[in-house]
Amino acid sequence: MTMTELPASLLRTLPGAYYTDPAIFTAEQERIFEQMWFCAVRGADVGPTGAFRTVRVGRESVLVTRNAAGQARAFLNICRHRGAQLCADETGSVKRTFRCTYHAWAYDLDGKLVAAPNLVKMPDIDRVAYGLSPVHVREWLGYVWVCLAETPPSFAATVQGACEERLGDLAAVERYGIEDLTVGRRIRYDVRANWKLIIENFMECYHCATIHPELVHVLPEFAGGFAAQYYVGHGAEFGPDVEGFTVDGSAGVTPIAGIDRDQDRRYFAVTIRPQVFLNLVPDHVILHRMYPLAADRTVVECDWLYRPEVVAEGRDLSRSVELFDRVNRQDFDACERCQPGMASRAYAAGGVLVPSEHHLAGFHDWLRTRLAG
Ligand code: FES
Ligand SMILES: [Fe+2]
Incomplete structure (x- = not known):
């Protein structure tokens, strides 16, 4: 079998140069970050x-x-x-x-x-x-x-459209009243990796069982490798012994008032291209903003948002912050481990996607279309 023929269960990724070539990074700035x-x-x-x-x-x-x-x-x-x-x-x-x-x-x-x-x-x-x-x-x-x-571009069709497409309707995100929440914690991560590695990682959960023990404990279905983002409207359910979205599964803080019954005890994730990840759980919202600085460097600012009174009363947020802070570090470590590989001859033609990652091909198609201008 030649390298160009792939077995049906595999799809090809982008070639390595997409993650290292300064000319491609400049084209992304021009056609993606300065246009969207x-x-x-x-x-x-x-x-x-x-x-x-x-x-x-x-x-x-x-x-x-x-x-x-x-x-x-x-x-x-x-x-x-x-x-x-x-x-x-x-x-x-x-x-x-x-x-x-x-x-x-x-x-x-x-x-x-x-x-x-x-x-x-x-x-x-x-x-x-x-x-x-x-x-x-x-x-x-x-x-x-x-x-x-x-x-x-239309804000409704692009930014809000991403939430609709993922959650089924816009009300599903608006119920969290994110504009009324307060930043309880903000952490800035300086990641030595291309922004697309970070998006791809966020969109799949094939790695969850390997690198996210705490997250998989809270969301046992993640052990199966299918990201919540794989199915429209689906939120991963908390494990039966889990009380809250915290590093040890202990109870969280006061739930957000407006959420639906089917949003309780569940985690929803949305990727808003090109640089936002939205994570919704019953008592807080985690929002990541990426600032791509170079082909091999991305600053990620992550906000943990809670009900204002929860922050004002000085409630202990440490176990809830620690869960996603660990997830972030585990993810960014993995991305940094991939970045040097992007320049290797072993990756010149790219790598492969397994079925639980096949939806990443949609991101790659989108990227190629944007760059083609
Ligand atoms: S006033 Fe001259 S450069 Fe700004
Ligand atoms: Fe991850």
Whole structure:
């Protein structure tokens, strides 16, 4: 049998170069991260009027702030005069304007150019046209999503569509009221692996029995290797002796008020391409945002979200955080173990997918279509 003929139970993966080639990574930034909706920052972390965050989206630095009306606004973090970076810090706040430290052009919170040395002597300068370059913004699930495309894709069809497709309907995610939850814990992981290895890993559970003993104890059906994401609407059920989604299966905290009976004692996972993983359990929500920085490096920011009173009362979240923190470390270790292999001649033509991973081929098809532009 030649390498090109595969037995029926196997499908081919992407070739290794997709995970190492800087040119492919640049194409992904251009055609994926700078074209699609990107979950940039938790809305509460942007803060009130005048507070800001800077976030890397594709190859750009994006400035996210709130205007006088409290609405989220986003701009490219670049001065329109001679291109200096406007805000050098990751976080901060201004009173009324963003003032460039080079020649002091100043922009209001809606991006309009409002002051510059000698501006009155240049009445022909249109202050909106020479204002900051706007970036499209949406707030959903309590996060600020941005899109660098001139004409963004439909938020409903792409971001919300991913939840619908996976859970059967949008109400299934909206019942968790994620916008009203509070971050109980945030951990940032600096992963030495391509972002696609992280997505592929998240989408399959063939590895669960090998590397996730704690998770498999809580969700025994994961031992079978079929990810919850394999079936529409399916959530993996807690084991009979398990009280909560915690590292030792002990009881969690107060359940989220609005969830359905069939969402109790179950774990649901959604992949929102290209960079968000949503994990839903009865008493908390875990949301991962990936920031791909290079072909072989991805920062993952993971939020554990609980009912506000649970966080305010200082309830012990350690066992609930520890479960997915361990899962994350186990997963990212595996991804980092694969990354060097992507450059090996042994992987030049790629690897193979077994039947419980066949749905990953859909992700690969999607990626190829996006890159073909
Ligand atoms: S580069 Fe910003 S004011 Fe000149
Ligand atoms: Fe995993």
